[in-house]
Amino acid sequence: MHKGQQTKAAIVDAALGLATQIGLEGLSIGALAEVARMSKSGVFAHFGSREELQLSVVREYHERFEAEVFYPALKAERGLPRLRQLFANWTKRTSAEIDSGCLYISGAAEFDDRPGPVRDALASSVKTWLAAVYRAVVQARDEGHLGADFDAEQMVFEVHGLILALQYEARFLRSSKSLDRTARGFENILQRYGAQEMAPAVSAKRATAKSTKTTSVSTSVAKRSAANVQK
Numbered sequence: 351m352h353k354g355q356q357t358k359a360a361i362v363d364a365a366l367g368l369a370t371q372i373g374l375e376g377l378s379i380g381a382l383a384e385v386a387r388m389s390k391s392g393v394f395a396h397f398g399s400r401e402e403l404q405l406s407v408v409r410e411y412h413e414r415f416e417a418e419v420f421y422p423a424l425k426a427e428r429g430l431p432r433l434r435q436l437f438a439n440w441t442k443r444t445s446a447e448i449d450s451g452c453l454y455i456s457g458a459a460e461f462d463d464r465p466g467p468v469r470d471a472l473a474s475s476v477k478t479w480l481a482a483v484y485r486a487v488v489q490a491r492d493e494g495h496l497g498a499d500f501d502a503e504q505m506v507f508e509v510h511g512l513i514l515a516l517q518y519e520a521r522f523l524r525s526s527k528s529l530d531r532t533a534r535g536f537e538n539i540l541q542r543y544g545a546q547e548m549a550p551a552v553s554a555k556r557a558t559a560k561s562t563k564t565t566s567v568s569t570s571v572a573k574r575s576a577a578n579v580q581k
Contacts, residue, residue: 357396358396360386361382361386361388361393361396361397362407362410364382364385364386365382365386365403365406365407365410366410366411366414366453367385367450368381368382368385369404369407369411369453370447370450370451370452370453370456371450371451373456373457373460374404374407374453374456374457374460374461375460375461377400377403377404377407378400379393379394379400379403382403401466401467401468405467405468405471407453408453408457408472408475409471411453411454411475412475412478412479415454415475415479416479418439418442419436419439419440419443419479420436420439420482422439423435428489428493429489429492429493429494429495430490430493430495430496430540430545430546432486432489432490433486433487433489433490433495436482436486437509437536440513441513441516441529441532441533444513444516444517445516445520447517448517448521451521452517453472454475454476455514455517457472458476480506480510483506483509483510484502484503484506487502487505488502494546496540496543496544496545497543498544500543505539505543508539509536512532512535512536512539513532515532515535516528516529516532519531
């Protein structure tokens with residue numbers, strides 16, 4: 351990354367921090383120049399317009415969201431374990447944003463009735479994420495970890511609702527019980543959609559080892575018995 355790219359990355363980082371505090375609509379070349387300790391012309395040269403600055407912030411936020419929430423969850427076993435990990439990461443990220451605010455949520459409030467590239471970028475990012483949650487739900491169903499016949503889109507809608515409620519309860523109402531209620535709500539949703547209790551992987555390995563050992567012993571006994579008959 352050459353110097354120009356490094357400078358732009360530093361500006362976007364400062365812009366993201368500012369946007370989570372004052373919103374995308376409050377973001378301006380002048381305000382950012384002051385925070386980044388640069389001239390307005392210097393900031394403008396990297397983006398060309400306030401709208402492009404806002405779009406860069408939305409893209410950066412989405413990339414960080416995926417890095418913290420989505421990609422780490424892929425390490426979990428396919429199915430219900432991965433769905434649980436996605437939600438755990440999502441909840442952790444939301445909890446960390448109680449003071450700063452979630453750009454997706456604040457952005458929706460700012461741009462819900464304002465058509466344009468910024469609104470489109472925000473909506474596209476949220477839809478991309480919800481599509482990933484939907485795939486995780488479908489995979490859990492296909493793996494037999496959830497009920498066989500249910501509306502996956504409805505389940506995603508309810509799970510998303512928990513996160514929105516967590517933000518509202520914790521950030522606006524300052525409820526100390528919001529995180530616990532969110533966790534309980536998720537478990538309730540899983541149960542209603544037929545979540546199956548899964549045996550720990552270690553237990554499964556032990557069962558396999560035990561079965562293998564038993565088979566080996568049985569084979570040895572059979573061989574000795576055959577030998578005795580031949581005698």
